[in-house]
Amino acid sequence: MIFQCGNYQLNLRRPQVMAILNVTPDSFSDGGQFNAVDKAVERALQLIADGADIIDIGGESTRPGAIPVSLDQELSRVIPVIEALSQVCTVPLSIDTYKPEVMRAAIVAGVDMVNDIRALQEPGALDLLASSHVGVCLMHMKGTPQTMQLAPTYADVVEEVRLFLIDRYQVALANGIAKQRILLDPGFGFGKRTVDNIALIQQLARLAEIGPPLLVGLSRKAVLGTISGGDEFQRLHSGIAASVICVMNGAKMLRVHDVKATVDALKVVVAVMDQHQE
Numbered sequence: 247m248i249f250q251c252g253n254y255q256l257n258l259r260r261p262q263v264m265a266i267l268n269v270t271p272d273s274f275s276d277g278g279q280f281n282a283v284d285k286a287v288e289r290a291l292q293l294i295a296d297g298a299d300i301i302d303i304g305g306e307s308t309r310p311g312a313i314p315v316s317l318d319q320e321l322s323r324v325i326p327v328i329e330a331l332s333q334v335c336t337v338p339l340s341i342d343t344y345k346p347e348v349m350r351a352a353i354v355a356g357v358d359m360v361n362d363i364r365a366l367q368e369p370g371a372l373d374l375l376a377s378s379h380v381g382v383c384l385m386h387m388k389g390t391p392q393t394m395q396l397a398p399t400y401a402d403v404v405e406e407v408r409l410f411l412i413d414r415y416q417v418a419l420a421n422g423i424a425k426q427r428i429l430l431d432p433g434f435g436f437g438k439r440t441v442d443n444i445a446l447i448q449q450l451a452r453l454a455e456i457g458p459p460l461l462v463g464l465s466r467k468a469v470l471g472t473i474s475g476g477d478e479f480q481r482l483h484s485g486i487a488a489s490v491i492c493v494m495n496g497a498k499m500l501r502v503h504d505v506k507a508t509v510d511a512l513k514v515v516v517a518v519m520d521q522h523q524e
């Protein structure tokens with residue numbers, strides 16, 4: 247199984263690790279623009295050395311209650327970093343944005359994939375991706391980052407997410423986006439209660455059956471804190487457990503902060519899953 251993202255092809259026989267590179271001001275404390283780009287490049291190279299298969303660059307936090315960022319602010323944060331990284335990076339780059347204008351500028355600047363929490367629903371996003379060769383992740387979100395965790399409820403969360411992802415997948419195909427360019431993602435934490443996140447982990451195989459490879463992002467998320475305790479900086483071990491379960495349940499790519507730990511843990515998963523049972 248191959249994921250085609252720009253000029254790269256990722257072989258999904260082995261689970262792939264997508265490293266999170268936040269380029270929000272709080273990510274690089276000194277805040278100076280030049281330093282921010284330099285530090286982002288330095289960080290990205292470290293993530294690659296740790297084993298990242300792809301780097302996901304985000305200029306706007308989309309966690310619950312996050313303050314929206316203006317188009318110009320987001321562009322000024324991510325484009326210089328993409329331009330610098332595309333010169334030195336030996337792995338594909340992804341842009342985590344739902345704004346078509348940011349997608350367009352990022353593609354021009356050299357990204358190989360668009361990671362869209364709005365699954366190409368914003369006006370212009372679908373046509374832009376159809377006219378490009380970059381990869382795309384179609385993710386489920388209920389509501390918006392400002393509203394999604396207020397009181398989400400589902401009759402059947404897995405079925406609702408499944409039907410949404412099938413619809414967005416079919417729309418993408420109908421607009422000429424090749425199957426090999428598409429990833430699907432249940433959107434853990436995007437309008438989901440703990441009970442919903444757990445049900446989605448349990449029944450991940452039902453989403454994998456849709457066809458495209460699954461990307462999942464549980465790293466440092468609240469559901470891990472609820473289950474295992476700890477603030478967002480004390481969720482490594484619980485995040486590794488969640489990653490292992492998701493891969494065994496069919497996930498092909500993991501979006502994580504802690505690359506080295508995840509790469510090490512996945513080596514055990516691959517060894518166990520690959521060995522033929524006598």
Ligand code: 7PM
Nearest residue numbers: 308309310361383385431433434435463
């Ligand atoms: C709630 C908490 C929502 C944390 C979002 C976050 C994903 C993503 C993010 C994901 C894909 C954060 C994340 N999460 N993209 N971007 N899938 N495709 O780390 O699960 O802040 S943002």
